Amino acid sequence: MRRLGLRIDFSQLIVWIIGLLLLALVVIGTISTLQTGKYSAQQWRDFVVFGIAQGSIYALIALGYTMVYGVLGLINFAHGEVFMSGAFTGFFLANALAENGMIDSNPILSLIAVILLSAAVSTGVALALERIAYRRLRRAPRLVALITAIGASFFLQYTFRGLYGSGVKVYPTVEILQGSVFGIQKTMIVVFIGAISMLILLYLFIQNTKMGKAIRAVSEDVETAALMGVDVNRTISATFAVGGVMAGVAGVLYAIIFKQVNFFMGFIPGIKAFTAAVLGGIGNIPGAAMGGLVLGIFESVGPSLFLEGLGIPAAYQLKDVIAFLMLVLILIFRPTGILGERLATKRV
């Protein structure tokens, strides 16, 4: 990167030019959209609010990717399925609670019950995944673990299809979450607050508990941590468990805004959350949270903001293009992600 002057790498140069062209397109599109004045200020605000709600969910899932990457250097592609398992199982409790009227008489209690169940199931799945699929492969080449992760992802998808059926299930509507405050949907607010509180809890856990310290130590240097008396296996399990809890909560939050769950629901959010983790700098916990929010907002605002300005019809079909274009741009200009890889561990 720093080879300036005569020693500019030719392929690097081309990549930079492509990157700059893409950026220029984004800028031109933005300017021309803003000039048309098609959207009101309130509509822009709505785009951002939707983006934040979606982004909070990405952020919670991304934490699972980034923490596991931090301690194991493994990209756990089955994490999207961990998310799905919790949300899908939570449906059955939510549905039962709706049928006996609990959800209307005691909405907060019911919501907590559903979240607890969902988090418990996701955690269980994440732990089992680590124990059965990854532990034996810890010393195997990276690619082996990666392929295993993809295999585990399919295994989980189709297991849950077998367990719960292949159709779409729909979460019941919670009456007190209907309507809006200051023009913002209550559900969005709940999701945002839920996600932020989980992030704060996670931060406190990582920074202030013994296990949190162990996780940080293992992610910095496994062998030294082991020599210092850290139980590595337990720590890694704890990391998966924490990732599972986050994914389980994300699953219920997802169900609050989107209602529908099915066995395939984890795939796309999983890929998006992985993107978010890389955006923020993989292995970096605040980075994952930020990456999720940035990705959510860009996906929501982007098609209207710069694709429409470029005269592209049906811009929202290209939503995913924006997400992955961002990933490409980040990898070109700042390969370690926005906040940098493993920043948190360097600070310790």
Next chain:
Amino acid sequence: MKRLFGVMTLIAMLSVLLAACGGQPTTTPAEEPAAEATEAPAAEPAEPTEESTEATEEPVAEATEVTEEPAADPVEDPLGVVEVAPGDSIILAYAQVISGPNETLGVDSIRGVELAMDAFGGELLGHPLELVGEDSLCSPEGGQAAATKLASNPQIVGIIGTTCSSAATVAAPIIDEAGMVMISGSNTAPALTDPAEHVQGFLRTAHNDKVQGAVAAEYAFNVLGVTTAATIHDGSVYAEQLANVFAERFTELGGQIVAQEAVNAGDTDMRSVLTSIASDSPELIYYPIFVAEGGFVTSQVGEVSGLEGVKLMASDGLFSPDFIDAAGDAAVGMYLSSPDFSAFAGGYEDFLAKHEERYGEDPLSVFHANAYDASTLILNAVEQVAVEQDDGTLLIPRQALRDAIYATADFAGLTGNLTCDENGDCADPNIAVYEVVSGDSSLWQDEVVQKVYP
């Protein structure tokens, strides 16, 4: 490490590209399955390949018995001959979506096929009827996989499928190459029977969306009195073409299409696209898409400011209790176009009674009767062209079978009087518009959707 990211990014990008390309029939079917299957049937009739054992449970002993006399085979056919040994079944196949959010659309059609087989008493010309099938999903990839598997089973006489037009665009050429015939009771995309793209092995008893889109536009403009509309499609052949037909007709009538948007199959967050549409303030949104995405659009419309009071309209892809589940009360008051059940022939009442008797519920979606008619067309044609040999072996020449189906004229089916044209359109299209009156799917069908037009 950077290289690993490179690989990951590539995987991520590729998977999205694949998903995005899902809408277009870019994949050209492979040649192998076709060749394999066209040669197979005539020469060595019942040598059970692995695939066909699943379908025919005939013991090998019988098979060898049949192969002894191919020299005396009196029936010649350019596409091959299906030989059904005495006591063996005549095999029909379905290629329908039987998993995922659109499951009920496929199950509904399969029930139509089963009831049609029942109507023949479960047997034809002294041979029992048997139904096998593959899941064609609702995507080009699913269509390709299902068609390739079915094409490799030389005992299959005809196929009822697919559910979704995007599956058919890929499946039809594979089935055609294999010499088989496929009739769909639910593929409605205009392109499938467009002379430029139509393959001989494909026919349909479902209406052509040129009709459905036009009826929807006429209802919106003439009856609802809206003059501005927006459309959303999901990149599938069905939705895109239907949205276009609607837009064309609506503009022709004097209305204005203010936005033509699209989402991806699998998208969940429709609020952004709806906000974008809201800035063009249409009076009606027409979104002829499928269950999952249709549910998201319907339930999220109410959360977008600027769309209060907008009228919603969709098409037969959402005409199922699953959609009512997915959308809940938000669906109440919206309009769905679908085949007009009340215009169906007298036999439909009887069909409904049999359906209730066999499955214990009302039909799950709209194309059961079309699938029933499709099966009847195939079975009638088999009856016409099949030649029985002295030893009881039944020979069904494939080209003759196709010709017999194409020759269908004024056939009194459940869905009306069917006449097949040379492009494979057999339907007697009667389209109605229904209004959703309840968000409780357990009351399906009469108390949930009511006909409002014509």
